[in-house]
Amino acid sequence: MGAMPFSEFFKGRKGGIDTDIPEGSPASAGGVSATDKLAILEDLERTGLAWFWATDPQGKVAYLSPSIVEGLGSQLEKLLGQPLQHLFVPISGEGDGRSLGLKLSTRKGFSGYTVESSNQNSKVVLRLSGRPLHNDAGDFIGFRGSALDITDEFRSEEEASRLAQxxxxxxxxxxxxxxxxxxxxxxxxxxxxxxxxxxxxxxxxxxxxxxxxxxxxxxxxxxxxxxxxxxxxxxxxxxxxxxxxxxxxxxxxxxxxxxxxxxxxxxxxxxxxxxxxxxxxxxxxxxxxxxxxxxxxxxxxxxxxxxxxxxxxxxxxxxxxxxxxxxDLEHEANLRRRMEEDLAEAIEAGHFTVEYLPTVSLKDNRVTGLEAQYCWQDEDRGRVSADTFLPIAEGSRLIIPIGEWAMRKACEEAVDWPSSLRISFAVSPVQFAANGFAEMVETVLKDTGLDPARLELQFNEAVLLGDAAKVDKALATLFKLGVRLSLDQFGSGLSSLSYLRRAPFDALRIGANFFEPVMGSEVGDMEMVRAVIALAGAMGMETAATGVHAMPLMAQLKTRGIDQVSGFVFAEALTAEQVREELAQGEWTLAPTATGTQRASRRTVFRKIGVIHEDHYYDVTLRNLSRSGAMIQGLEDVPAGTMFVLDFGSGQLAVCGVRRSMDDTQGVEFEQELVDDGAGGLCTRHRVSPYELAAAGAPLEALHGSKNSSARSMTSGSGFAQFKLSDNAPKQGHAA
Missing domain, CATH: 3.30.70.270 (Reverse transcriptase/Diguanylate cyclase domain)
Known part of the structure; x- marks a missing residue:
């Protein structure tokens, strides 16, 4: 059965239009009969200029124009008797806000109400108008209405709106x-x-x-x-x-x-x-x-x-x-610009030196190589650590001239060492990506006369992120020179095993990140270390571990078959003069020492922080910091077990307990470990919320640069100060 014609729906309906009217009746006197009117309406319906709908008193569909039925992708028989509000829903953003069912339940006329099909497979959009219909007795018998198809117009506007957003x-x-x-x-x-x-x-x-x-x-x-x-x-x-x-x-x-x-x-x-x-x-x-x-x-x-x-x-x-x-990022940006300028001047003034960190074979404790490390002695700053200036040197590309100078200097020194001793050099991604890097290495080797087999270049995994063709070509050139190549900090980045098969690496170097204490092991993830050693062995590569500072870790690495180790367990970096003195004594071996511990890496810092104890706020000096604890100085006679809250500034508070105390210095352990701040430093997971400060009467604003004011204001200081400040304590009540 097809869609019901408009005239068929109204024919014979009480309260509808009677189409059986004799000619000459008053209805036809005006020239248009009721039948003609229905024909006109059917033409409008068929051409799409107007569509029609009707419901019974319960709001269920009694009629829909064939075009509406087609737009819904259904058949009239399936739609008749369904609530109209089940077929159509208001479009998102419809100003009226009421559902179609609610509008029908009011039994009041409406117009310009935009709806779309509730069936997601249908894209039809209609603008409905309708009015309630009553019989001669005044009983409500349903709605009659018209519908205008605005699908194309609405969808075009919708797409334009989407493209605008x-x-x-x-x-x-x-x-x-x-x-x-x-x-x-x-x-x-x-x-x-x-x-x-x-x-x-x-x-x-x-x-x-x-x-x-x-x-x-x-x-x-x-x-x-x-x-x-x-x-x-x-x-x-x-x-x-x-x-x-x-x-x-x-x-x-x-x-x-x-x-x-x-x-x-x-x-x-x-x-x-x-x-x-x-x-x-x-x-x-x-x-x-x-x-x-x-x-x-x-x-x-x-x-x-x-x-x-x-x-x-x-x-x-x-x-x-x-x-x-x-x-302090804005201040940091200014310091960075100044350091860039000073780095450029330091290159010209020759304020850089090279120190050498021994690499030791675990088979016989023999020193097999020395790793060149940058040192910058600045007139104003004193000795600047490589961790501080190398990121700035890389960002400004000053690492390229600094790196070339350091490689040349190290190779010149190594020429006078025993032929069994290698010199290794860490290459940054910026250096490697610079035009002519491989050619520069070749020139340095020729100028210094160093045997290429004694030069080891260390690349971290970021090098592999460059253009694949360029990386392959450069590594192949270095390999042909006879230079030894090693992949540094393996497993800390994005190494591809398929790339390891293609690249001519001689060794894999495992970084200190593997040796951070983990659950069930104070010496790190030894199972992962075992897997890396097995992988290197299968691919014919040597293995080396860096950042090894404790005897228990060294013993674990030795039992698992690691080839070489560097770190404080054997020695710190040495000057060129110290290297010459060691070599003058004959075969160079180093015995491991038991003074170090392999704990969460501690950063040496000297800055003022706050300590809250009960109702008092003290300013103390933070001497070093790790994920799990810190060392503070400035309070005398603090017993172990005392609970503090450390205020690192900018809303960063950390609850901690004193684990050991000596004179005016305490080692504390945090209840919740600190997390990486992305800059090689640490920060608290959470901060004091500005909403909490606002509830206490402060204006709602961001936590700006004031170091300790918010936490200091939470303590009244009205009680008895339990601890005495030492002579080493910083000046109280002033910003750091």
């Missing part, structure tokens, strides 16, 4: 939509006292892909980046593309910096995996900056600026990193 290439939210989402989220969350994190992402080496493979390849890569971001985020937030290679991620209800750091690491890892495009294979990287509302900003502009500063810091730190916003 979404990136046409990746399908991600665009800058305009992200700004709206951030604004609305912060406004809503502010009243509900909720947090939200904003991540700024920038792709590293994307321009290189565009320049070498073309813009079509770049577009394909961006689409794959969007897919990978969706896989990582998995619905936990909104992702936007706000520029050519810039992305944003808004994560609601998230202020745990440990978890955010893990998300950032996963994003960096996922986006750094190889991409396949039509023009070939390419590899890029990613840097991430993170800011959290309300801690780092209450308004959108404030939060975005904080995330931008963190992103800038992560890129300057060597790329492929993440950074959390901190109030």
């Amino acid at each position: 979404f990136d046409s290439l990746t399908g991600l939210a665009n800058r305009h939509r992200m700004e709206q989402r951030i604004d609305s989220t912060l406004t809503t969350f502010r009243s509900a006292k909720r947090s939200a994190a904003l991540m700024m992402l920038d792709l590293d080496r994307f321009k290189q892909v565009n320049d070498t493979l073309g813009h079509a390849a770049g577009d394909q890569l961006l689409q794959q980046v969007a897919e990978r971001l969706h896989a990582v985020v998995a619905g936990r937030g909104e992702i936007g593309r706000i520029g050519g290679d810039e992305f944003q991620l808004l994560v609601p209800d998230m202020d745990d910096r440990g978890e955010l750091g893990e998300i950032a690491k996963k994003i960096i890892q996922m986006l750094s995996q190889p991409y396949s495009v039509e023009e070939g294979r390419c590899i890029i990287g990613c840097s991430v900056g993170i800011a959290i509302a309300p801690y780092d900003g209450v308004e959108r502009e404030e939060l975005m600026r904080a995330a931008d500063l963190a992103l800038y810091a992560s890129k300057n730190g060597g790329r492929g990193q993440f950074r959390f916003y901190a109030a």
Whole structure:
């Protein structure tokens, strides 16, 4: 049975139109009979200029124009008797806000009500008008109405609206939509006292892909980046593309910096995996900056600026990193610029030296090689650690001239050493990617006369992220020179086993990250170490472990078959003069010492922090810091077991207990471990919420640079001070 004609529906209906009217009756006197009127309506219905619908008193479908039935992709027999509101739903954003069923239940006329099919397979959109119908007795007998098909018009506007809010290439939210989402989220969350994190992402080496493979390849890569971001985020937030290679991620209800750091690491890892495009294979990287509302900003502009500063810091730190916003980042940027200038002057002034860290064979404790390490003696700063200036040197590309000078200097020294002693040199990705690196190595070897077999170049896994063809060519050139090649920090990044088969590496070096204490083992993940040693053995490579500082760890590595070890368990780095003195004594062997411990890496720091005990606030000196604890100085006669709260500033509070105490120095253990801050430092997972401070009477604002004011204000100091400040304590009550 086909769709019911309009005239058939009304014929014979009480209260409807009587089509059986004799000619010459008053109805036809005007020239248009009722039958003609129905014919006109059927023409309108058939041509699509107007469609019609009707319901019974219960709101169930009594009639639908054939075109409506067709648009719904159904048959009239299946639709008759169904509630009209089951077939149509208001479009998103319909101003009325009431459901179709509610409108019908009022039994009042309506017009211009826009609905769409409830069936997702149908795209039809109608603008409905209707009025209630009553019989002669005044009883309600249903609705009669018209429908206008606005599907094409509505879907076109919908697509235009989508394009105005979404990136046409990746399908991600665009800058305009992200700004709206951030604004609305912060406004809503502010009243509900909720947090939200904003991540700024920038792709590293994307321009290189565009320049070498073309813009079509770049577009394909961006689409794959969007897919990978969706896989990582998995619905936990909104992702936007706000520029050519810039992305944003808004994560609601998230202020745990440990978890955010893990998300950032996963994003960096996922986006750094190889991409396949039509023009070939390419590899890029990613840097991430993170800011959290309300801690780092209450308004959108404030939060975005904080995330931008963190992103800038992560890129300057060597790329492929993440950074959390901190109030001192602007000051840090100024210090970085000044250090860049001083580094350039230091190169000219010859303020760099090279020191040598012994590598020892575990078979006989014989020194088999020396690893060259950079040293910078600055007139104002004193001795500057390599961990401090190397990221800046890499970001400014000053590492290229510094590295060439250091390699030449080390090779000149090594020429006078015994032929059995190798010199090893760590090569940064920036050095390796520079034009003519392999040629520079060849020139240095020729100029110094060093046997190429005695030079070992160490590459970390970031080197493999460069252009595959260029990497393969450079490694092949170095291999032909006879230089020994090793893969440094194996297992800490993105090593591909298939790449290991192709690359001519002679050794795998296991980094200290393997030896951080783990559950059930104070010396790290020995099962993973065993697997790496087995892999190296199967591929004919030697193994070396770096950062070994304790006898128990060395013993474990020896039983598992590691070949060589370096670290404080044998010796610290030596000057060139000290190396010559050792060599003058004949065969060089080193006995391990039992003075070190393999614990969570401690960073030596000397800065002022706060200590809260009961109702008192003390300023003390933080001497060193690790994930699990710290050493503080400034309070006398503190018994073991005393509970403190350490105030690191900017809302960072850590509950800890004193585990050992000597004079005015205490070793404390944190109740909750600190987490990576992305810059090689540590931070607390959570901070004092500005909402809590506002509840205590402070204005609602981000945690700006004041170091200790918020925590200090929480203590009245009205009680008895239990501990006496020592002469080593910093001046009280002043910012660090």
